[in-house]
Amino acid sequence: MPFRTTVITGATSGIGKETALALAQKDHALYLLVRNTEKGEQLKKELVQQTGNRSIFVVHCDLADLQSVKDAADQLKGKLFAINTLINNAGGINAHRQESKDGIELTFAMNHVGHFLLTLSLMPLLEKGQARVINVSSEAHKMGKVLMLNDVQFKEYSAFGAYALAKLSNIWFAKSLAERFGPKGITAYALHPGVVKTGFGSELGGLGKVLMWLGKPFMITPQQGAQTSIYLASQVKISPKLNGQYFKKQQVAKTNLAAQNASARNKLWQISEQLIAPYL
Numbered sequence: 001m002p003f004r005t006t007v008i009t010g011a012t013s014g015i016g017k018e019t020a021l022a023l024a025q026k027d028h029a030l031y032l033l034v035r036n037t038e039k040g041e042q043l044k045k046e047l048v049q050q051t052g053n054r055s056i057f058v059v060h061c062d063l064a065d066l067q068s069v070k071d072a073a074d075q076l077k078g079k080l081f082a083i084n085t086l087i088n089n090a091g092g093i094n095a096h097r098q099e100s101k102d103g104i105e106l107t108f109a110m111n112h113v114g115h116f117l118l119t120l121s122l123m124p125l126l127e128k129g130q131a132r133v134i135n136v137s138s139e140a141h142k143m144g145k146v147l148m149l150n151d152v153q154f155k156e157y158s159a160f161g162a163y164a165l166a167k168l169s170n171i172w173f174a175k176s177l178a179e180r181f182g183p184k185g186i187t188a189y190a191l192h193p194g195v196v197k198t199g200f201g202s203e204l205g206g207l208g209k210v211l212m213w214l215g216k217p218f219m220i221t222p223q224q225g226a227q228t229s230i231y232l233a234s235q236v237k238i239s240p241k242l243n244g245q246y247f248k249k250q251q252v253a254k255t256n257l258a259a260q261n262a263s264a265r266n267k268l269w270q271i272s273e274q275l276i277a278p279y280l
């Protein structure tokens with residue numbers, strides 16, 4: 001594949017870190033969007049040392065702060081002519097209800113809304129690069145329901161419920177991008193990485209933490225968990241018929257019925273647009 005410019009979120013840990021390493025080895029120019037720049041600079045140092053690739057850059061971006069997302073996108077627009085790959089990988093689950101800087105329920109904000117603003121803000125560069133947008137979702141989306149869109153703020157909070165809606169939103173968003181921007185050369189995918197031994201779940205208290213701990217012996221490594229992201233970012237040709245699809249183990253996989261619901265994904269688009277309106 002020719003030289004590619006790739007932007008990735010959440011590369012300071014777990015699946016994102018392994019994805020960044022593999023793409024640095026494949027000579028992608030990498031823009032690491034991180035909320036902790038110290039961690040980002042340390043990662044950059046490691047990647048340069050391990051791969052010899054010097055085209056690695058750190059950009060501050062807290063996905064739970066829309067001003068920070070806008071600033072990061074503006075910085076990229078000032079530097080780059082085009083982006084070929086955007087990997088919306090950062091995410092997590094929160095034990096208790098919290099709000100982002102913008103007053104949005106935090107799990108929905110960091111997993112979906114921040115990435116929604118980032119992607120739309122970068123769209124001129126993505127179009128120039130005929131880009132692939134890759135959303136790291138989860139099989140947890142299968143616990144998500146269309147009705148959850150009636151309260152994206154999760155006033156009656158459930159950690160697993162909020163996470164399910166956020167990951168279902170990653171799939172709806174990929175499908176909407178394919179529909180709305182496919183004619184302009186954009187392709188978009190969502191994926192499940194597997195059940196991966198990472199920092200994921202470290203915010204969970206009580207039962208959640210016990211469940212994560214019990215599951216650890218059966219989990220795959222971050223390197224294994226990164227394989228579908230790496231595949232989608234580096235496969236030379238992916239059939240145009242697969243635009244908007246959900247992947248698992250480097251193949252198209254089944255979603256729940258809610259993920260196929262066109263009016264739900266349009267509703268999510270409207271809700272997300274309203275939430276980011278001050279920053280577009």
Ligand SMILES: NC(=O)c1ccc[n+]([C@@H]2O[C@H](COP(=O)([O-])OP(=O)(O)OC[C@H]3O[C@@H](n4cnc5c(N)ncnc54)[C@H](OP(=O)(O)O)[C@@H]3O)[C@@H](O)[C@H]2O)c1
Pocket residue numbers: 009010011012013014015016033034035036039061062063064065089090091092110136137138139192193194195196197198199200201
């Ligand atoms: N692990 C699994 O079994 C599993 C299964 C299905 C899906 N996933 C998905 O895989 C993706 C990667 O997760 P992981 O397992 O690799 O977890 P992880 O090791 O906890 O990594 C999460 C990454 O997201 C970043 N991040 C979190 N909140 C952020 C924010 N507000 N702004 C910017 N960056 C933020 C973290 O940054 P810091 O380093 O600063 O904390 C870290 O780099 C997530 O979307 C997750 O939902 C994971």
